[in-house]
Amino acid sequence: MNKVVTLKAFFEEARAGRLTAIRCGRCGELAIPPKEFCPACQERAWDPVPLDGHGTIASFTVIRVPPRGHAEEAPYAVAVVRLDEGVSLLGRILDIPLDALKVGMPVRFRPLIRDEQTVIAFGPA
């Protein structure tokens, strides 16, 4: 059975502090929703899988020239985090000094809530 996780559902869960991935019922590929076909085997049989939110920084940057709408926040860090289950997720880094950031540093998911919007973020592990 294919259980679709919509973006709306993903971010509602994230707002409550929970991350959801999807696992392919055929090849076991783990992915971040939303997707219909499995990019690895083209099967269409996803199952939602909770992620525990722990991971390490795979790469990061400090944005010093932000797009419109983020001016007051700059400088801020954005990282791609490799989660312990094997998938990656991009998000803001919170409560870690910018000059302390390193590839391989352990971090933990937490939502960054701005009014109606939920942004993926990571803080100290």
Add this chain to the structure above:
Amino acid sequence: MRGVAVIGVGVTKFGKHERTCAELFAEAAADAIQDAGVSPRAIQAIYYGNVVGGEGEHQLHMGPQAASVLGLPTIPTTRFETACATSHAAFRHAVMEVAAGVSDVLLVGGAERVLNLPTDAATEYFTYASDATFEQPAGMTFPGVFALIARAHMAKYGTTEEQMAHVAVKNHRHGALNPKAQFQKEITLEQVMKSAKIADPLKLYDCCPFTDGAAAVVVVSEEVARKSRKPVWVRASAAASDSMFLHDKKDLSRVLATERAAQAAYRQAGCGPEDVDVVELHDCFTIAEIVATEGLGFFEPGTGGIAAEKGWTSLGGKLPVNPSGGLKAKGHPIGATGAAQIAEIVTQLRREAGPRQVDGAKVGLVHTLGGNTATVLVSLLASE
């Protein structure tokens, strides 16, 4: 499939302009048609590339508008958009249409104008070419995307900020030889290293500028090409994609779409990276040139930074890369960039590049990357 050639090119001066995208495109297109030596009435369709005209000029349906300003309002037009690879994608479709025998003479190009906009607005509009569901809300920017790639490349291979700076110095040295370039001024390694941080580890001089400009080329069948002055033959034109989501990429130090598009292009042309004499590639950021020279098969993974440092990619080096000055110095009017790169390779293969001519160039490669590395086009052109 029929043989396909480029017989005319036109490029505006790159920099700041007080004209609309349609006006800029019309100048480049008229130059390309006259360079081709064909009648404007011979053009059967126009493939027009533009990225942020909707946001910046409040103009959609821009193909017919561009054709109207060109003075050829009855020619069918289509607008293409694949972020920074826009007009190279348009070129590939034109090549396929001519190869298939549907058309004999097509005009392809693009234009962009952003220097009239506030920097934060232009930065925001460009960001629309990255994912709007995860990445834009996190405050991601294009320098940010390539900063993530740079950091991953540095962590995996030991690539240094100095090696990236060498790419900027080299491309500015080339740009100083190009009268169409936005920056015709050499810079020093120290200037790059001391320039303001934009998205660590990328600094101001690691980044291409915002640019206004346009470029166009005339794509024709072999039969038409045989009657023209100096045809340049299209040996391959390939496209590849990768996930729009940075979180889907398993190795941020590589651009898989570049590797796949290059393999497809070499297969189409029946040649390999060792046969290429001159390259125009997508150096939107210095790290992008380093990763592209690896992905296109010119240098082993992890050694692109060393190649830049040793001068192998300079004019006079073993494989000159971006003799035009690249996006870094020539400028990057995103909708026009692919067509401008093709125009430079055509000029090189016609031996008409003046002081930036690559001696004896017979085979040229054009590489254009769209947005967050999700789209890549690679074409191979040859003088015979």
